[in-house]
Amino acid sequence: MAAHFLFLALLALASSHAIASDPSQLQDFCVADLHSDVFVNGFVCKDPKMAKAEDFFFSGLDKPGDTGNKLGSNVTLVDVNKLAGLNTLGISLARLDFAPYGLNPPHTHPRGTEILVVLEGTLYVGFVTSNPNNQLFSKVLHEGDVFVFPQGLIHFQFNNGKTSTVALAGLSSQNPGVITIANAVFGAKPPISDEVLAKAFQLDKKTVDWLQAQFWTDNNN
Template sequence: MASPFLLLAVLALAFAQALAFDPSPLQDFCVADLKSDIFINGFVCKNPKLVMAEDFFSSGLNIAGNTKNKVGSNVTLVNVMRLPGVNTLGVSIARLDYAPYGLNPLHTHPRGTEILTVIEGTLLVGFVTSNPNNTLFLKTLRVGDVFVFPIGMIHFQFNVGEGPAVALAGFNSQNPGLIVVADAVFGSKPPIPVEVLEKSFQVGKDVIEELMAQFK
């Protein structure tokens, strides 16, 4: 008869697999059928007989993104929507471009951990831990440096150099998701009641309304 310890270890392993963020593949691949009307957690598999090399290919990460916007940054994400072959494989990649002093503003990826490598320029990066400590981990990165943002943590990248900056980011999810904090809080549709935001941020109604006006 198996020992209680062994039984608990097997159960723990089973639960760890069951709680994986992206589904594990049960065959060589499951290329996403993006045209299917069937809704599941992920995407329906394309018929393997119809799969081509193009399903595992994407191009364009050599092209700089347009950073002429309010924050001075651009993210070119290659996830399952752009590369159907990553369906069920739990990976995606992104190119990040920053104008001088451009910012990738405070955001979080609800379904994926991010690992970032600086290709050009100098970035100040950081993430904040959860309650009760809300500890900020801050680091200046230069070419060749790598930093990891744990899943769900609010984080940012800020170009502190005088020239443009470029980074590549990998994710352990085919679709890591994105929640930009300011957009979600002050630009939700319909808007969060002003009274809720007043009490949450401990500021007056005029401040909240001014902030909300920036995201209309």
């Protein structure tokens, strides 16, 4: 009985790991057919005989992103939508540019863990654990420093210096997704009831209405 229970527990753990990450490829590659009308969890493959080098190539991460917005930051994500050869490979990449005192606001990646390295400048970064502890893990990073943000947890990056900062991030999904907390809560379409938000954030409805009327910047490209 104990051996049977152990087998079921190990099977459950293996299944949960498989469900919680991008599926493993069953062939050398599966270039995404971004124009297919077939809907699956990911993208269907185009005929491998039609694959070409350009399917595995992206150019442009040498160019700084436009940080001339309210946040003073820009994220250039290279995921499966921009690099079809990433389909089924479980990875993506992003360049992060920050003006002095620029912020990549609190957000989550529902489908991927992020690992970030600072190439130029400094960043104050951190993530918050789930309920009930909500513990903040934070650090000031300098050139060459690396930090990891676990999948699904709220995290941020802030340039606390007087010069521009550049960072590079890898993510453990071909399409990690991003949910910017303020945008999602106060910029939802149609809007979330101000009564709900007022009670959730312990604010009066006028303040909630004012927040919902703001333009919430999206710094993701």
